[in-house]
Amino acid sequence: PPIYIGGHTPAAIRRAARFADVWHPFKVMPEDLLELKPQLDAALAEQGRTADGFPIAPKILLAFQDGPPAQGQPPTQGRPQDIVDGLRRYQDAGATEFCFDIAPETTQNALDTLDRFVNEVRPKL
Secondary structure (H helix, E strand, O other), X not given: OOOEEEOOOHHHHHHHHHHOOEEEOEOOOHHHHHHHHHHHHHHHHHOOOOOOOOOEXXXXXXXXXXXXXXXXXXXXXXXXXXXXXXXXXXXXXXXXXXXXXXXXXOHHHXXXXXXXXXXXXXXXX
């Protein structure tokens, strides 16, 4: 199975470049990812690996709410179109796949959130 290495510190990026099949930063904003990707690319090159096709799977909050993301909230917290726009921002920054953090972590909320994602967000990506 593919090895995911998480984190976005310089040491975590070096570990991902050396050992991982996928880099899995968590709780990063698209701007952070855009800033960190060149560090990953350089670390991969130091290991004799290419950044081309190297998956990046950030773990990000996925939460529906009645309005757009408030100051300090991630761009994937809001109305369906806000979430679509937020995911596109992550893709533009280099994300190739996503791991969602759903809060609160209850079974019913997870099921409801994933149902809404599948029906209201995913078709627009």
